[in-house]
Amino acid sequence: MSMTDQLSNEIEALEAAARAAEAQHEFIEEIAYPAGVQMAVNFTCDFDAMLLRRVLNEPPMQLAQGEFGGRVGIWRLLELFNGHGVKTTVFTPGRICELYPKAVAAVAQSGHEVADHMWEHQVPKDLQLEADHLRKSTQALEATAGIRPVGSRSWHTQSLLLEEGYIYNSHGTAHHLPYYVRDRDGENCLLNLPFHFAIDDAMFFSFAWLASGNGAQRITEPGRVMELWWDAFLQQYRQGGYLNICLHPFVSGRALRIEMLDRLITRMKSMPGVWFPSCEEMARHCLAKHPPSAPLGEK
Ligand SMILES: [Zn+2]
Structure with a gap:
């Protein structure tokens, strides 16, 4: 095969892959928010x-860092959000219900959303085992929180999530507004509430993150992160957009970061029309106002 043929084959393959990815996604151009709402922050x-x-x-x-999240961090975040009247969505692995049942129950009792984050923070390769994990996680969250979860932040197979009654995943980063994703066969449509790493606390504050080497250690000044996130908020605010800020109780539950979040939320609340729904509320709003071209789960 000549170099030119090889190149044109590669370009064709790339174009086919781009078309396939395009067919899997359905984007919402602009969110029609309720009257008086300029943007939503999850x-x-x-x-x-x-x-x-x-x-x-x-x-x-490192395990002890995580323990702090269950023992102290989650409670501090709850106190912060309750104090501000801001709804939060807590994505938690099913097994956390065995470790910190009181915290999971308190999240639900305070009117926040409890959502799935896999049974033990991983998705097994075997589909049957995966289905078993998702069922176990869903049941554990329902038993502990008293409400069946409808949202997930996971790598779970979309058909399984839909079978278990999930209406959204909050995992992808393909757009800054919520969008629909189908699986490779163009089936099993599910809403995705996107977040990304620049609005994820762990990227700035997590020391010894994911067994990383010395070069990857991060302990950023909270004030700097506050300015970055404020800029992200303002840019989205101007265009009636959406922001999904991802926090980890073992990271953001530390006193210096709680203080920063308190200032950030106070500043956001000083702007008119900022809505702080749970992810479930945001998802139901999108499904009602911007339904996908075919109902969830269908082609
Ligand atoms: Zn996680």
Whole structure:
């Protein structure tokens, strides 16, 4: 094969891949918010405690960081959000219900949303085992929070999420507004509430994150992160957009960061028309106002 043929084959393959990815996504041009609302901010908490660190076989000091999240961090965040009347969505692995049942129950009792974050922070490759994990997580969250979860932040197979009654995932980053994703066969449509790493606390504050080497250690000044997130907020505010800020109780539950979040929320609330729904409320709003071209779960 000549170089030119090879190149044109590669370009064709790339174009086919781009078309396939395009067919899997359905975007919402502009969110029609309720009257008086300029933009929505979802504060989401990934309540992993020490589970992710166990999965990664990290040393005891790192496990203890996660423990702080379950013992102190989650309670501080709850107090912060309750004090501001801001709804949060807590994505938590099913197994956290065994470790910190009181915290998971308190989240729901305070009117916040409890959502799935996999059974033990990983999705098994075997589809049957995966289905079993999702069922176990869903049941554990329902039993502990008293409400069946409808949202997930996970790598779970969309058909399984839909079978279990989930209406959204909050995992992708393909757009800054909520959008619909179908699986590779163009089926099993599910809403995605996007977040991204620049609005994820762990990227700025997590020391010894994911067993990283010395070069990857981060302990950023909270004031700097506050300015970055404020800029992200303002840019989205001007265009009636959306922001999904991802916090981890073992990271943001530390006193200096709670203080920063308090200032950030106070500043956001000083602007007219900022809506702080739970992810479920945001998802139901999108499904009602901007339904996908075919109902969830269908082609
Ligand atoms: Zn997590």
